[in-house]
Amino acid sequence: MESIIEQLINGLRSGSIYALIALGYTMVYGIAKMINFAHGDIIMVGAYSLYVFIARLKMPVVPAVIFTILVCAIIGVVIEKVAYKPLRKAPPLAVLITAIGVSYLLQNLAQLIFTANPITFKSIINLKAVKIAGITIPGITLVTLVVTFICMAALTLFINKTKAGSAMRAVSEDKAAAQLMGINVNRTISMTFAIGSALAAVAGIIFICQFQSVEPTLGALPGIKAFVAAVLGGIGSVPGAMLGGLLLGVIESVSKAYISTQLADAIVFGVLVIVLLVKPSGLLGKNSIEKV
Amino acid sequence: MRKLFKRVVSLGLLGTLAVASLAACGTKNNSSGAGGDDTASGDGTFLIGGLGPLTGAAASYGISVKQGAEIAIQEINDAGGVKAGDQTLKLVLQFEDDEADGDTAMAAYNTLMDKGIQALLGTVTSGAGLAISDQTSADGILQITPSGSAADLTKNPNAFRLCFTDPLQGQTMAKYAVETLGNKKVAIIYNNADDYSTGVADAFESEVKALGGEIVAKEAFVTDAVDFNTQLTSIKGTDAQIVFAPVYYQDAAYITTQASELGITLPFIGSDGWDGVIDKVVDTKVLEGAVFLSPFLATDSDSAVQAFVGKYKEKYNATPDQFAADGYDTVYVIKAAIEKAGKTSSADLIKAMTEIEVKGLTGTVTFNADGEPNKGAKFVEIKGGEYTAKTVE
Numbered sequence: 001m002e003s004i005i006e007q008l009i010n011g012l013r014s015g016s017i018y019a020l021i022a023l024g025y026t027m028v029y030g031i032a033k034m035i036n037f038a039h040g041d042i043i044m045v046g047a048y049s050l051y052v053f054i055a056r057l058k059m060p061v062v063p064a065v066i067f068t069i070l071v072c073a074i075i076g077v078v079i080e081k082v083a084y085k086p087l088r089k090a091p092p093l094a095v096l097i098t099a100i101g102v103s104y105l106l107q108n109l110a111q112l113i114f115t116a117n118p119i120t121f122k123s124i125i126n127l128k129a130v131k132i133a134g135i136t137i138p139g140i141t142l143v144t145l146v147v148t149f150i151c152m153a154a155l156t157l158f159i160n161k162t163k164a165g166s167a168m169r170a171v172s173e174d175k176a177a178a179q180l181m182g183i184n185v186n187r188t189i190s191m192t193f194a195i196g197s198a199l200a201a202v203a204g205i206i207f208i209c210q211f212q213s214v215e216p217t218l219g220a221l222p223g224i225k226a227f228v229a230a231v232l233g234g235i236g237s238v239p240g241a242m243l244g245g246l247l248l249g250v251i252e253s254v255s256k257a258y259i260s261t262q263l264a265d266a267i268v269f270g271v272l273v274i275v276l277l278v279k280p281s282g283l284l285g286k287n288s289i290e291k292v
Numbered sequence: 293m294r295k296l297f298k299r300v301v302s303l304g305l306l307g308t309l310a311v312a313s314l315a316a317c318g319t320k321n322n323s324s325g326a327g328g329d330d331t332a333s334g335d336g337t338f339l340i341g342g343l344g345p346l347t348g349a350a351a352s353y354g355i356s357v358k359q360g361a362e363i364a365i366q367e368i369n370d371a372g373g374v375k376a377g378d379q380t381l382k383l384v385l386q387f388e389d390d391e392a393d394g395d396t397a398m399a400a401y402n403t404l405m406d407k408g409i410q411a412l413l414g415t416v417t418s419g420a421g422l423a424i425s426d427q428t429s430a431d432g433i434l435q436i437t438p439s440g441s442a443a444d445l446t447k448n449p450n451a452f453r454l455c456f457t458d459p460l461q462g463q464t465m466a467k468y469a470v471e472t473l474g475n476k477k478v479a480i481i482y483n484n485a486d487d488y489s490t491g492v493a494d495a496f497e498s499e500v501k502a503l504g505g506e507i508v509a510k511e512a513f514v515t516d517a518v519d520f521n522t523q524l525t526s527i528k529g530t531d532a533q534i535v536f537a538p539v540y541y542q543d544a545a546y547i548t549t550q551a552s553e554l555g556i557t558l559p560f561i562g563s564d565g566w567d568g569v570i571d572k573v574v575d576t577k578v579l580e581g582a583v584f585l586s587p588f589l590a591t592d593s594d595s596a597v598q599a600f601v602g603k604y605k606e607k608y609n610a611t612p613d614q615f616a617a618d619g620y621d622t623v624y625v626i627k628a629a630i631e632k633a634g635k636t637s638s639a640d641l642i643k644a645m646t647e648i649e650v651k652g653l654t655g656t657v658t659f660n661a662d663g664e665p666n667k668g669a670k671f672v673e674i675k676g677g678e679y680t681a682k683t684v685e
Contacts, residue, residue: 003529010521116349118542122574129555138553211518212549212574213542221516256522261512262484 002134007257008250013141013210015249016148017043020203021226022233022241023155024196030172030236031192032088034095038079038102040223042197046072046204047214048110051121061124069201076197077190085186103223110216123209144206151202152242155195159238168192172236225252225268232272234285243283338374338636340365340626341404342387342619343397343414343424350392353615354416357438358387360612360619361413363603374627377634383623390415394423401427409433410636411629413622416615418442418487425451434641436625438618441488446663450642454622454657454665455614458488461563461585462495462538464669468583469534469561470505472684477508479532479558481523481547483539484512492538492563508532513543520550528556538563545572552578559583567614569674576677583682586672587654588617592681597653614654621652 021043028036049071053064083102087095127139159165170178171188179185207222208214225248233244248268255267275283342361344354365383373380388404390397397420404412411434415421418440428435429448436452437445446453456464469475478500483489497507508530511523524547527535535558537547544566551560552575562569562584570576590601590611600620604612612620625648630636632644649658655667671682 003525006525006528007522010525013521014519118572120545120572120574129553131555136555138555140553211546213518213546213572218518253522257526261523262514 003257005135006137007253009135009137009141010257011250011253012246013144013249014253015229015246016144017203017207017210017222017245018226018229018248019242019245020148020151020199020206021222022229022245023152023199023238025227025230026233026235026238026241027168027192027196029230030238031168031189032080032084034084034092035099035227036084036193036196037096037099037223037227038083038106039196039200040219040221040226041103041106042072042076042200042219043204043207043222044110044214044216044219045075045106046201047208047218048114049201050124050205050208051119051214054124055121064124065205068205069198072197072201072204073194076193076200080190080193085189103220107216107220114214114216116216118213118215120213121208123212124205125209140206140210144210147202147206151199155199155238158195164188164191228268228272231282232275234282237282237284237286240282240284247283336373336379336381337384338376338381338411338630339384339386339407339409340623341401341407341409341412341414342385343390343400343404343412343420344387344416345392345420346387346389348391348393350417353439354389354392356613356615357413357416357619357622358385359604359608360600360616361385361387361438361623363600363607363616364620364623367603368623368627374630376630376636381630381636383627385413385623390417390420392417392420394420397421397424398427405431405433411626411638411641412436413438413619413626415440418445421445432638434626434629434638434645436622438622439615441491443491449663450638452625452645452659452663452665454618454625454652454654455587456564456585456667456669457664458491459495461669462492462497463499464585465492465536465538465561465563466496466499466503466505468671468684469536470500470503473534473559475533476505477531477533478505479509479511479527479530479535480507481511481513481520481527481535481537481539483515483517483543485514488563488565489538489540493536496536496538517543518546520547521554524551524554524556527558528554532558534558535560536562538565540565541568541572544569548578548582549573549575564614567672567679570677570679576674579674580676582674584672585669586614586679587667587670588612588614589670589672589679589681591679592670594653596651600653617653621650621654621657624652625650625657 024039046068049068050064053059053067079102083098087098125140125143127143129136129138167183167188170183171185175185229244229248230241233240251271252264252268256264342358344357345351346354365385369382373382386407388400390400397415401424412428413436415437416439421437421440422444425448429450432450435450436454439455441455441458443457469478480493482493500507509527509532511526513523537544537560544562548560560582564586566584567586573579601612628648628650629641629644632648633640645659646661657665657667659665671684672679673682
């Protein structure tokens with residue numbers, strides 16, 4: 001029994017990272033109608049930034065974390081301005097390929113600067129494991145869950161309660177109409193990229209603290225899984241990304257523990273296929289009719 | 293850490309460059325000395341071909357083997373060379389990069405054959421070796437792999453191996469866990485997408501069962517995995533007394549760190565892939581007491597080992613690993629085979645291989661007709677953040 005609960009907690013922990021990244025995918029898709037495949041690599045940028053600030057520049061933890069989030073937010077905005085904005089009127093395929101190009105660019109830049117060798121990094125979170133009724137929860141897991149919850153709550157409030165959030169929702173509904181209503185579409189899109197990348201930075205910080213090692217390709221696999229999570233939850237839907245991420249983590253953990261490690265990924269993607277067959281827009285996605 | 297790595301790489305490159313230029317000089321002298329004679333042995337040298345990855349993901353293995361072999365060659369030549377019958381030969385190493393890839397290995401092997409190599413030291417990795425083994429057999433050249441552990445590498449009569457095979461490692465560790473430590477309930481965590489890890493794990497499992505032990509958990513992961521929490525939680529839920537992890541050092545670092553976070557206090561044992569794990573963990577406490585097999589330990593107090601470590605540090609400014617020791621020993625094996633045969637033809641050398649005994653850095657070794665080595669295992673225990681030699685009855 002304890003074992004099952006511990007496995008569920010393991011699932012929530014990896015699911016939290018997927019959810020944080022999936023939020024970026026889903027928000028960008030909602031607003032810019034594009035899949036930003038470079039998003040997964042932003043968590044790698046976040047992980048390396050934290051490593052540089054803490055291990056190289058010897059900064060204290062709090063400013064290092066803030067700077068890391070800032071760096072990622074700025075890089076997210078710059079990528080949008082340089083790589084995606086000129087292509088806003090181009091066919092979707094061109095944007096998709098550009099995104100893949102940006103992803104490789106980031107990975108290879110990291111490899112050039114830091115070499116392909118994994119670098120060890122001492123976690124900045126040193127919380128003792130908590131024991132409740134025979135269940136051990138490692139400190140890092142607790143922090144992961146709490147941080148993810150705070151990020152999700154803050155994002156939900158931001159989108160639903162603030163003016164900027166309303167602008168984001170308006171742009172995602174109808175770009176042209178939003179512009180007519182006096183919303184600065186370009187600034188809203190930049191803001192979306194900044195928020196998405198900041199969340200990815202948080203995911204990167206948690207990732208590096210969990211695994212205490214950084215390498216240039218660390219964002220690739222979580223990025224793909226988070227994309228699946230976003231589609232599972234309904235791409236474009238913010239609560240969908242949260243649900244999709246957590247669900248994906250739990251399914252993965254449980255199938256690894258009780259079915260087969262090798263089949264775990266197949267099961268995860270199998271679940272995605274089934275959900276999409278039954279409900280093509282994802283779990284919480286809106287059914288919209290596209291005019292052709 | 294990164295600084296150190298960078299330094300090692302740059303020195304390695306520098307060393308390679310220096311050797312390359314030296315080798316170039318050597319070749320020039322050869323051709324002028326031999327005056328168009330196409331047999332390399334005509335001018336008092338014996339040309340050893342080396343094959344291993346000098347670039348790519350496995351480059352550190354190839355570079356280590358090459359550097360270890362160069363030290364052995366220098367020692368032998370400084371001491372006068374190798375006596376083959378009534379003539380004395382100087383050893384020359386021509387090392388080619390195979391990128392640990394089958395096709396590249398084939399091309400590199402052909403290049404070596406064109407240069408007239410008389411024995412092949414290689415390949416360093418199993419995959420590349422399997423790709424060329426039939427060709428080397430057809431050519432009838434003496435081939436000794438310093439570090440390739442796949443069983444099929446020695447299937448041809450011309451091929452020999454210096455290192456342990458995967459199954460032998462698994463059996464040795466099983467005996468250690470069950471007989472020496474008396475643990476009946478054993479958990480395994482291994483990479484089921486990797487031949488090495490699977491090979492060692494399977495041999496370990498059957499040996500544990502044969503010795504009356506029980507495998508209470510056999511958890512798998514796949515290459516490049518970083519999250520082992522699920523598998524470790526499953527192991528934690530069993531009544532295992534010890535965990536066997538036949539994995540490479542990076543995986544071992546993740547596994548031991550995460551196990552410690554989950555509150556697992558079981559002892560860990562591993563295979564020779566663990567060599568290098570200390571540099572990969574943040575806190576060496578998570579490794580305390582772990583035991584693994586390694587043919588070579590740089591901190592071994594043995595005088596031959598210390599002499600080698602000293603020379604290696606002086607020449608390459610790095611601490612030699614097991615691959616460097618394998619390369620070094622392989623050169624001495626070739627030397628012993630030449631001296632035993634008294635001739636330099638591969639057929640004679642191959643015949644001499646089963647009759648020699650070489651006391652090397654990785655233990656005293658003899659070879660059987662299957663091309664497999666016979667040597668003792670060395671256990672390494674991690675104590676106080678250091679690798680220490682461990683004697684096991």
